[in-house]
Amino acid sequence: MAFGVFVGATPGLTATMAVALIVPLSFHMSDPNAGLAMIIGVSFTAIFAGDIPATYLRIPGTPASAAATLDGHELAKQGKGGFALLLDLFCSCLGGLVGVGLLMLVASPLAKFALLFSDFEYFWLGVLGLSMSAFVTQGSTARGMIAAMLGVLIGTVGMDVVMGGPRYAVLDNIGGAELKRGFEFIPVMIGLFGIAEVLRNVGKDASWSESSIKHSSTSLRETWLAIWRHKFTMLVSAVCGTLIGALPGAGADVAAWGAYGLAKKTSDTPNEFGKGATAGVVAPTSANNAAVAGAWIPALVFGIPGDAVTAIVLGAMLMYNITPGPELFKGDMTQVRGIFWIALLTQVLLLPAGYLGLKAFGFVLRLPRRFVLTSVVVFSVVGAYALNNSMFDVYVMLAFGLIGFILESNRIPLAPLILGLILGKLVEQKLRTGLISSGGDLTPMFTRPICIGLIVLLLAMMTGGPLMKAMQRNRTTP
Numbered sequence: 001m002a003f004g005v006f007v008g009a010t011p012g013l014t015a016t017m018a019v020a021l022i023v024p025l026s027f028h029m030s031d032p033n034a035g036l037a038m039i040i041g042v043s044f045t046a047i048f049a050g051d052i053p054a055t056y057l058r059i060p061g062t063p064a065s066a067a068a069t070l071d072g073h074e075l076a077k078q079g080k081g082g083f084a085l086l087l088d089l090f091c092s093c094l095g096g097l098v099g100v101g102l103l104m105l106v107a108s109p110l111a112k113f114a115l116l117f118s119d120f121e122y123f124w125l126g127v128l129g130l131s132m133s134a135f136v137t138q139g140s141t142a143r144g145m146i147a148a149m150l151g152v153l154i155g156t157v158g159m160d161v162v163m164g165g166p167r168y169a170v171l172d173n174i175g176g177a178e179l180k181r182g183f184e185f186i187p188v189m190i191g192l193f194g195i196a197e198v199l200r201n202v203g204k205d206a207s208w209s210e211s212s213i214k215h216s217s218t219s220l221r222e223t224w225l226a227i228w229r230h231k232f233t234m235l236v237s238a239v240c241g242t243l244i245g246a247l248p249g250a251g252a253d254v255a256a257w258g259a260y261g262l263a264k265k266t267s268d269t270p271n272e273f274g275k276g277a278t279a280g281v282v283a284p285t286s287a288n289n290a291a292v293a294g295a296w297i298p299a300l301v302f303g304i305p306g307d308a309v310t311a312i313v314l315g316a317m318l319m320y321n322i323t324p325g326p327e328l329f330k331g332d333m334t335q336v337r338g339i340f341w342i343a344l345l346t347q348v349l350l351l352p353a354g355y356l357g358l359k360a361f362g363f364v365l366r367l368p369r370r371f372v373l374t375s376v377v378v379f380s381v382v383g384a385y386a387l388n389n390s391m392f393d394v395y396v397m398l399a400f401g402l403i404g405f406i407l408e409s410n411r412i413p414l415a416p417l418i419l420g421l422i423l424g425k426l427v428e429q430k431l432r433t434g435l436i437s438s439g440g441d442l443t444p445m446f447t448r449p450i451c452i453g454l455i456v457l458l459l460a461m462m463t464g465g466p467l468m469k470a471m472q473r474n475r476t477t478p
Contacts, residue, residue: 001041001346002356002357003022004018004042004046004353005045005046005048005049005353005357006049007046007049008045008046008048008049008061008062009061009361010383014186015042015047015064015309018046019309019313027316027319032321032322033335033338033342035320036339037342041346043292044292045346045357047292048088048285048350049061049354049357050062050063050068051065051072051085052085052358053065055075055076055085055088056073057197059193059380063185063422064255064256065288066253066415066418067253067259068285070260070273071275071277072088074274078276082358083222083226084281085362086358087278087285089351089354091285092286092354095285095286095290096292096343097347099238099241099245099291099293102294103242113246117247118444119431119434120434121448122247123431123434124454125247126423127458128457129257130152130420130423143413144415146412147413147420148420151416151418151419151420151422153420153424155421156168156424158179158181159181159182161428162429162432166180178392184387184393185422186387186393187394187397187400189418190380190383190384190397190401191396191398191402191403193414194380195397195400196404197376198376199405226278226282234286236262236263237262237282238286238287240262240290241259241286241287242290243294244287245292245294245295246298252288252292252295253422254291254423256285256288256291257415259284265461293343300324301328381394
């Protein structure tokens with residue numbers, strides 16, 4: 001878990017990478033549950049630790065922490081970074097407990113429901129996620145939609161996701177084989193948030209010797225009172241995160257954005273989001289850890305990985321002579337109960353491990369700005385290069401750092417762009433493969449029961465706000 005904190009808090013090193021590095025060590029354990037404990041511990045702590053640089057430096061440590069940059073960083077600029085991260089820690093623990101609890105109670109029914117999703121259901125789920133760009137945007141909704149569509153467009157660079165052919169042949173003269181692979185998500189994210197933030201700090205009229213973050217002490221009582229005020233947001237976000245995590249391929253990053261958009265949409269004070277709203281910290285951090293637990297539902301019950309982490313875990317389980325699937329739940333449930341208890345214990349141990357991580361990184365980030373910003377650039381370069389051992393990814397990161405700086409200078413938000421980049425490929429792939437399987441017939445897209453439910457939910461989200469405002473105007477009109 002300590003290793004997970006280190007990897008998660010280092011920009012560019014993801015939870016997937018942490019699990020991949022720890023798996024070879026786990027093979028030396030005589031008890032399979034000991035190896036699984038290492039893997040589960042690393043995955044949960046890495047997801048949480050990604051919020052540390054997201055809050056202090058506005059650089060997500062992992063993709064699942066991108067949503068934490070919106071309100072967490074605003075609180076840090078107000079001198080409440082310690083408060084935001086304590087909220088992060090406790091909500092990650094509580095969200096994880098909810099996720100593991102649901103995993104234990106409804107693993108089989110939820111996994112069966114997830115298997116009912118065809119390509120068309122995943123298409124509408126992706127469109128529903130893209131519509132969140134209207135809700136995670138601070139300011140103009142039109143600018144948010146522009147940013148989301150720009151993210152979708154960037155995601156189309158590279159090979160065709162369905163047919164496998166190259167796109168944008170004109171780009172071959174610029175990037176050659178590297179561009180055929182497309183833009184990797186990690187270098188783009190580090191550039192947009194990390195390098196852009198460094199460029200913004202360089203342009204500030206501030207002393208290079210002063211601390212890069214404001215520090216303020218926060219009591220545990222104040223933190224728990226804030227959680228109690230937003231207990232329903234925490235619970236709903238955790239359940240939402242578990243449900244999204246149970247859908248194969250969705251992941252903790254989609255869950256975090258979905259929970260953030262839902263919290264903003266249902267809040268009495270939506271205008272506070274993006275300006276340091278407590279609910280804007282509670283929602284995504286509760287959801288992303290719950291999604292990690294939710295991803296184990298299809299993995300254990302049907303042997304279908306819920307995300308990249310559980311894909312690695314399934315391989316490790318087979319090496320331990322544990323075959324995931326329905327047979328695992330028949331007869332002796334000792335192995336399944338062992339995994340459940342390990343996951344529960346991990347949530348409890350997250351508190352001391354995470355607290356030590358907060359103290360350690362908080363001390364480092366109170367160093368003078370010149371040291372912190374230099375280390376941000378170094379870690380950003382290392383994180384981008386380590387992905388594929390390619391300098392091309394470093395150039396991509398630097399280019400998107402400049403793009404991010406220009407976009408924000410023109411008040412175009414970055415959060416919807418990241419959302420478009422994550423979901424664009426999913427929407428395109430599921431639509432096209434669905435149409436191929438139906439022979440070009442669009443009817444199933446609008447007649448399947450779950451599709452109808454998602455369409456109704458999408459229409460309710462898009463029209464609910466304007467209708468409520470119109471009704472309020474009618475009430476106040478004499």
